[in-house]
Amino acid sequence: MPESAPRRRLLPLFAEVGGGRSPKTCQYRCGNACFHPAPNKSDNPYFGDIFRAVLSRRTALQGAAVTTGAGALGLSSAGSAAANERNHPSPRPTFEAVQPNTDDVVTVPPNYDHHVVIRWGDPVLPGAPEFDFENQTGEAQEQQFGYNCDYVGFHQLDDDHGLLWVNHEYTNEELMFAGYTDGNDADLEQIKVAIAAHGGSILELERQNGTGEWRLAGGDRPFNRRITGNTPFRISGPAAGHELLRTEADPEGVEALGTLNNCAGGYTPWGTFLSGEENCDQYFVGGDQVAEEDREALARYSIEVEGDTYVGRRFDRVEERFDLAKHPHEANRFYWVVEIDPTDPESKPTKRTMLGRFKHEGATTAITSDGRVAVYMGDDERFEYIYKFVSAKQYVKGSRKHNMSLLDTGTLYVGRLTGNSPEEEIDGTGTLPSDGEFDGRGEWVPLASNTESFVDGFTLEEVLIHTRLAADAVGATKMDRPEDFEPSPVTGKVYCCLTNNDAREPGQADEPNPRGPNKHGHILEVVEDRNDAGAESFTWNVPIVCGDPEDESTYFAGYDKSKVMPISAPDNVTFDKDGNLWVATDGQPSALEINDGLHVVPVEGRFRGELRTFATVPVEAECCGPLITEDNKTAFIAPQHPGENGTVEEPTSTWPDGDFARPSVVCIWHTQGRDVGTA
Numbered sequence: 001m002p003e004s005a006p007r008r009r010l011l012p013l014f015a016e017v018g019g020g021r022s023p024k025t026c027q028y029r030c031g032n033a034c035f036h037p038a039p040n041k042s043d044n045p046y047f048g049d050i051f052r053a054v055l056s057r058r059t060a061l062q063g064a065a066v067t068t069g070a071g072a073l074g075l076s077s078a079g080s081a082a083a084n085e086r087n088h089p090s091p092r093p094t095f096e097a098v099q100p101n102t103d104d105v106v107t108v109p110p111n112y113d114h115h116v117v118i119r120w121g122d123p124v125l126p127g128a129p130e131f132d133f134e135n136q137t138g139e140a141q142e143q144q145f146g147y148n149c150d151y152v153g154f155h156q157l158d159d160d161h162g163l164l165w166v167n168h169e170y171t172n173e174e175l176m177f178a179g180y181t182d183g184n185d186a187d188l189e190q191i192k193v194a195i196a197a198h199g200g201s202i203l204e205l206e207r208q209n210g211t212g213e214w215r216l217a218g219g220d221r222p223f224n225r226r227i228t229g230n231t232p233f234r235i236s237g238p239a240a241g242h243e244l245l246r247t248e249a250d251p252e253g254v255e256a257l258g259t260l261n262n263c264a265g266g267y268t269p270w271g272t273f274l275s276g277e278e279n280c281d282q283y284f285v286g287g288d289q290v291a292e293e294d295r296e297a298l299a300r301y302s303i304e305v306e307g308d309t310y311v312g313r314r315f316d317r318v319e320e321r322f323d324l325a326k327h328p329h330e331a332n333r334f335y336w337v338v339e340i341d342p343t344d345p346e347s348k349p350t351k352r353t354m355l356g357r358f359k360h361e362g363a364t365t366a367i368t369s370d371g372r373v374a375v376y377m378g379d380d381e382r383f384e385y386i387y388k389f390v391s392a393k394q395y396v397k398g399s400r401k402h403n404m405s406l407l408d409t410g411t412l413y414v415g416r417l418t419g420n421s422p423e424e425e426i427d428g429t430g431t432l433p434s435d436g437e438f439d440g441r442g443e444w445v446p447l448a449s450n451t452e453s454f455v456d457g458f459t460l461e462e463v464l465i466h467t468r469l470a471a472d473a474v475g476a477t478k479m480d481r482p483e484d485f486e487p488s489p490v491t492g493k494v495y496c497c498l499t500n501n502d503a504r505e506p507g508q509a510d511e512p513n514p515r516g517p518n519k520h521g522h523i524l525e526v527v528e529d530r531n532d533a534g535a536e537s538f539t540w541n542v543p544i545v546c547g548d549p550e551d552e553s554t555y556f557a558g559y560d561k562s563k564v565m566p567i568s569a570p571d572n573v574t575f576d577k578d579g580n581l582w583v584a585t586d587g588q589p590s591a592l593e594i595n596d597g598l599h600v601v602p603v604e605g606r607f608r609g610e611l612r613t614f615a616t617v618p619v620e621a622e623c624c625g626p627l628i629t630e631d632n633k634t635a636f637i638a639p640q641h642p643g644e645n646g647t648v649e650e651p652t653s654t655w656p657d658g659d660f661a662r663p664s665v666v667c668i669w670h671t672q673g674r675d676v677g678t679a
Contacts, residue, residue: 264362419511
C-alpha cells in the first residue's frame with residue numbers, strides 16, 4: 001500500500017475453528033484433522049530440545065557461558081550465507097494494493113481486469129452436456145469441469161496457445177446438491193457425481209489479441225481431458241507390484257483407479273504436471289475391521305481404525321473398493337504424487353512410488369548442479385515433515401522418453417532442521433532471538449534409494465509405502481503443516497509454506513517453528529549448500545512470520561511492518577520472472593476475519609519483506625493456484641469453495657454468476673499490457 005495509506009480495520013466474519021479454517025473446510029477437505037489428535041505419535045524430540053541439551057552439556061564441560069547466534073555449535077546463519085544475494089536489487093511490485101475486505105467478488109488492483117476462465121460444471125470434453133445443476137449425473141460430470149479447483153499449471157504450446165492443468169481437490173456436497181445431508185443418506189447418483197468431480201482437467205486456452213488475457217480455445221480442443229476418481233493410473237517405481245499394493249481387482253499391484261484430494265502440484269522441465277494426493281483418509285471406511293498388523297500404518301495416515309468408521313462421503317456405496325474391510329490395501333494406492341502428460345490425451349497417468357507416500361501438498365522441481373532432477377515436497381498435516389527426492393539419472397533436454405523415467409530411480413530424503421539459538425530465546429511467542437533471525441542448519445536424511453532402504457527395520461518398499469513411519473524412525477523434524485514448496489528461478493533458494501498449527505504448545509516451539517500455538521503460519525527459506533539442489537545439507541531461515549502486522553509476534557524479514565499487509569495461513573506459492581514470491585492463503589477469514597487472497601513479497605534486496613495484497617477472493621473462498629505465466633503478463637488464481645459455510649438453500653456466496661456458488665479459475669491481466677505486479 002502507499003506509505004501514507006491507513007490500513008483498513010479488520011472486520012469480524014466467522015467463528016474460529018481448529019487450525020484457523022472454516023468448519024466446512026475442516027470437514028470436507030481433511031476430515032476434521034485439526035479436531036483429532038495429530039497422527040504423528042513418534043517420540044522424535046523437538047529439535048530445540050536437542051540443541052538445548054547439547055548446549056547444556058557444552059556449558060557443563062567448558063564451565064563457560066553459551067555463545068548465542070550463528071557461532072554456536074559451529075552452525076552458519078542462513079541469513080549470513082545469503083547476505084550477498086539480499087543486496088542484489090530486484091524489481092519491486094508497484095501496483096496499488098488491494099485493501100482487506102469481505103466482499104463476495106474477486107478484487108484486483110486499479111488498471112487490472114479479470115474474468116472467469118471456467119467454472120464447475122462447464123463442458124471440458126467435446127460433446128459434453130451443458131451444466132444442469134438440478135439434474136447432474138456422474139456421466140455428465142466426467143465430461144465437465146470438476147469441483148474445488150486447486151493447483152493451476154500451464155504448458156505453453158506456442159505464443160498464443162497453451163494447456164492449463166487444474167487439480168480438483170475435493171467436493172462440498174451440500175453446495176452441489178439441494179437437500180444434501182450426508183453420505184449415508186445421499187442418492188447414489190450424487191455419490192457418482194462427487195467421485196467424477198475429483199481429479200483434474202486439461203484445458204486448451206488461447207491468448208486474446210496478444211494481451212495477458214487467456215480464454216478457452218474454440219474448436220474441437222483435442223488436448224482437453226478429464227481425469228477423475230475412476231481414471232486408470234499406472235503404478236511405477238520400486239513399490240509397484242508389492243503385496244501392500246495388490247487388491248482383488250489388481251492382483252499384480254500395478255494399476256490403480258482414480259486420483260483423489262489433489263492439492264498442489266508442479267511442472268517438470270520435460271513438460272508434464274505433477275499433482276499431489278493429500279487428505280485421502282476421508283474416502284475410506286471399514287478401518288476398524290482390517291487386520292491388527294495393518295492398523296498402525298492406517299492410523300499413521302489418519303484413517304479411522306476405531307469406533308464407527310462408516311461415515312463421511314460413503315464412496316463405498318457405489319465403489320466397494322473404498323471399504324477397507326473388504327479391500328484392506330486400497331488405501332495404500334493413494335497419497336502419491338501423480339504425473340500427467342498434457343500433450344498426449346491417450347497417455348495413462350502415473351503414480352510415482354519413488355517419491356514416497358504421504359499427504360502430498362504438491363511436488364516442484366529443480367535441476368541439480370550435475371544435471372539431475374530434485375523434487376521438493378511437503379506433508380500437509382500438523383507435526384509432519386518436509387521431503388526431497390533427487391533422481392539417479394540426469395535430465396536430458398529434448399529426450400522425452402528418457403525424462404519420463406527420471407522419477408522412478410534416485411534417493412528419497414526427509415528434512416532434519418536445527419536452530420542456532422539458546423533455550424531462553426525460543427519461547428513460543430515469536431520474539432526474535434538475539435542474532436536477529438530464526439535460522440540454522442539442516443540436513444536431508446536419506447530414507448531409501450531405488451535399490452535399498454536406509455532405515456533399519458524397513459524394506460525399500462515399506463519405506464516408500466509407509467514413508468511417514470520411516471521418517472519417524474530417523475528423527476525427522478516436526479513442522480507446522482508444510483504445504484507448497486517452490487524454488488526461486490532467480491536465486492535457487494527454496495520456499496516452503498508452513499500454514500499453521502494450533503496444536504503446537506509453547507514448550508514445543510523450536511527455531512524452525514518458533515510460535516506455539518501457531519495460528520497464522522510462517523514461510524521457510526532453504527538455501528542448499530553450494531546452491532545445489534542435490535546437496536544433502538542446507539541453511540535455512542524464516543523470513544515471514546504471518547499474521548496482522550500490528551501483532552508483535554509477526555515478522556516480515558525486518559521490513560517496516562507499518563508498510564505491509566496482513567496475511568494468514570500461507571498455502572501455495574509461485575514466482576514471477578523477477579524472483580518475487582507470490583503467496584496464496586487458506587484461512588484468513590477465520591484467522592484474520594478478512595477474505596483470502598493472493599499476496600506478493602520481494603525476497604531479495606532492500607524491499608525484502610514488503611508484502612502487499614494483489615487480489616482477494618469471494619466470501620469463504622480459498623485462494624488457490626496461483627500461477628504467474630513465464631512472460632509475467634498473466635496471473636491465474638483458482639478460488640475454491642466460495643460460500644462453503646452455506647447450503648444450496650441458504651447460500652453465503654453466489655459468486656461467480658449471482659445464482660449459486662461455483663469454484664472457478666480466474667485470469668488476471670494488466671489492461672495496458674504491462675507485467676503483472678506493475679502499476
